[in-house]
Amino acid sequence: MRAEVQNTVAEIEKSIELLKQRLDWETAEFRLEEFNARVEDPNLWDAAEAAQKLMRDRQLLVDAIDGVKALMTDLSDNIEMIELGEMEEDAEVVKDAEQAIFALKETAAEKELEALLDGEADSNDTFLEINSGAGGTESCDWASMLARMYVRWAEKRGYTVELQSMTPGEEAGIKSAAYKITGHNAYGWLKSESGVHRLVRISPYDSAAKRHTSFSSVWVYPVVDDNIEIEVNPSDIRVDTYRSSGAGGQHVNTTDSAVRITHIPTGIVVTSSEKSQHQNRDIAMKALKSRLYQQELDRRNAAINEAHENKGDAGWGNQIRSYVLQPYQMVKDLRTNHETSDTKGVLDGDLDGFMAATLAMDVAGKSRADAQGE
Known part of the structure; x- marks a missing residue:
């Protein structure tokens, strides 16, 4: 793998780790399970405003977890494609995977910035x-x-x-x-x-x-x-x-x-x-x-x-x-x-x-x- 690509992979991995830290990755799935349990409560909509907030908070957590998982999967898949392309000396496959990793760097950087928008009203209109x-x-x-x-x-x-x-x-x-x-x-x-x-x-x-x-x-x-x-x-x-x-x-x-x-x-x-x-x-x-x-x-x-x-x-x-x-x-x-x-x-x-x-x-x-x- 070329040095430029290796450096880009390292930057993406750093962004993923920062995202995990801000999301408290170790507890994220447990928090989602708690949300899901509360959503299934038959009395949830007795308090409409509280229910709406719960649904919004749950969706934000789902999107954050899915976003990190997507970055991890895309990075892993494209690294494997580069290794496969180099093994089979398929320059076109290597080039396509490298371009995908360069694009993934931009996506990871944007998600990292969005994760910083955690002020009290940042998510508001x-x-x-x-x-x-x-x-x-x-x-x-x-x-x-x-x-x-x-x-x-x-x-x-x-x-x-x-x-x-x-x-x-x-x-x-x-x-x-x-x-x-x-x-x-x-x-x-x-x-x-x-x-x-x-x-x-x-x-x-x-x-x-x-x-x-x-x-x-x-x-x-x-x-x-x-x-x-x-x-x-x-x-x-x-x-x-x-x-x-x-x-x-x-x-x-x-x-x-x-x-x-x-x-x-x-x-x-x-x-x-x-x-x-x-x-x-x-x-x-x-x-x-x-x-x-x-x-x-x-x-x-x-x-x-x-x-x-x-x-x-x-x-x-x-x-x-x-x-x-x-x-x-x-x-x-x-x-x-x-x-x-x-x-x-x-x-x-x-x-x-x-x-x-x-x-x-x-x-x-x-x-x-x-x-x-x-």
Whole structure:
């Protein structure tokens, strides 16, 4: 077996061992048996919410166990194919098996990262808000480019994307947009995207073709599921209805169906502008509870809290990532130094490398903090 392939096999085996450690492999099958026994309880669905959580937790464990077993089987099978091909001097068989092992390395690395998404809300769906910042029309256009980028990223992952509200820019783009993104680990992956994003390019709105710098902010917070209780005092909120100015036809533009909820103690404002006022109240209240829950998560995590406090306005000096289209092509994350010259790919939703780098950095930081605290 070639040295390059041997090294790749060693990396896959290391990933498998790390996955086993995080899954507590020695007890995983016993825990699954316990889940199965509880699922067979005839009184399970007497408490529907608890039953749903049990079914979700069981499925997560099943997927994790099956994922590790699949990696082990695929690795073993392809090693055997290489050995067989070398014994029979069949170069084509060896080549195919080697390519499969190289591909398996990527799969193992992704599963290893996903296993790190074990925060309290990482597995939840998520809300994503985008707001234009300093830069006028340029910034509004940049905000719309970011919105498209995240929608593309979510769709590539098979997530469901629902537009909650949108305020168009005066000349182009959007002033703000809010989305709900539904899918396993949606919040865990997207949470690292909160912050200010900076764009440098030749402006399509400048007749002199000068280079412009624009800023927009992104805020990500988890959808609160049924197992997390967030109480909102009715006296702490103000509910306003108003006429939507966005697209949506005659009904949206002629009735006060859009809803804005302001949480007075914190100043949090959430909006929804679907056609039904009742639906908008429900959407906005869920968004408010999620924002309040995110606030609680921030209090528990000093690093996240500091990041939000220092986020500041969407302008110079506060950015987490720069997207440079002129005079050269480069997207660089200023926290991890992860970068790529494939700006088109990034703006088309190729964000996994940036998210993985931030997640790995956060996990390494927590591990150091835990070690220092011992």
